Amino acid sequence: MNGESQIRSVLESACAAAGLSADGAEAISVGENAVYRLPGHIVARISRPGRSGVARREVAVSRWLAASGMRAVRVVREAPQSVAIDGRPVVFWRELPPHGVSRPVVVAGALRRLHGLPPPVDIGLRVLRPFARLDGRIDAATGTSDEQRCWMRGHLASLARRWADLPKGLPWCVIHGDAHEGNIVTADDGEAIVLDLERFCIGPPEWDLVQTAVNRATCGWITGDEYAAFTAAYGFDVMRWEGFELLRDIREFRMTAWLLQQVAERPQLRDQAVHRLACLRGEHGARPWTGWAPVY
Structure with a gap:
């Protein structure tokens, strides 16, 4: 499999483990990290291998920002907070509302x-x-x-x-x-x-x-x-x-x-x-x- 096919396979396995659907998943960006839009206004972010600790910290930061009253990207509460497939952590986030780059x-x-x-x-x-x-x-x-x-x-x-x-x-x-x-x-x-x-x-x-x-x-x-x-x-x-x-x-x-x-x-x-x-x-x-x- 080429690189994109491998990432897509990781996505499908992670979605299956989390009880989510990967049908019609749309690639938003595929670079150091890969980001896909899933059905139900969910975004999957696939990190590089060996970054599970970082992924868990991201989830903790998101919760801390929410508790502090700052608006930030939010995890999908109904899914596991982080799933690792072939060493690559996958976190499922709520899709953002319409937005643009900031002044x-x-x-x-x-x-x-x-x-x-x-x-x-x-x-x-x-x-x-x-x-x-x-x-x-x-x-x-x-x-x-x-x-x-x-x-x-x-x-x-x-x-x-x-x-x-x-x-x-x-x-x-x-x-x-x-x-x-x-x-x-x-x-x-x-x-x-x-x-x-x-x-x-x-x-x-x-x-x-x-x-x-x-x-x-x-x-x-x-x-x-x-x-x-x-x-x-x-x-x-x-x-x-x-x-x-x-x-x-x-x-x-x-x-x-x-x-x-x-x-x-x-x-x-x-x-x-x-x-x-x-x-x-x-x-x-x-x-x-x-x-x-x-x-x-």
Whole structure:
């Protein structure tokens, strides 16, 4: 079986184990994780092998957010919370209501509320690991030369050394871990909904804020007015913090390494991935860098 057939087989087995139907299942996205829409307004998310602990933590985070009054993706209560098939955990979620990507000001409001919540004591949240899985992504960077991968490893080592001296900032708290406008969406009723709970952890709130700052300072994806509204809504401008350049550099590297890994299955992304790497290496001048296109 090819990769997609294998994933479909995992889906069918998981649905059978959970007492759900896979008939007419529609693929929403098939990448590192596979997401399918099932009958009855249910969404199945199939994670990579060995991620059962992460899946259980996502379910716990979803329940904690609900108890805290924050709107977030919800598990299907009638089904097992997590089913593992061939080592791949499958979680069944309620389909979201109609929604779209959020404006920066909406993201800021949701993050301010999240960062103000008392941390839970019983769901096993880890401390932020800013370099998690980057070694593997460098190894899997299809279409790069040995010299480029060597540079990436050296750059990663430099970032890790700088992280050891991260300047003091805002008090650490529960953070989303991958906070952007596609993971904090806006329902048609105007309310924010928090998605993609797998990277929730304890860490510096600036980590959540820096993605929007990168969207402005590195990519030029949002306007100055949009960024000003973001900082006003949150009450803090991460760009003015002395640790900003480090977090910016880490976020840029993560965005690039993730994209380079995706090229193996999505070769149409190669030009974008190689362009981003060239920017990191100083081959296209100062930020903001033109040519960085959003990829989902």
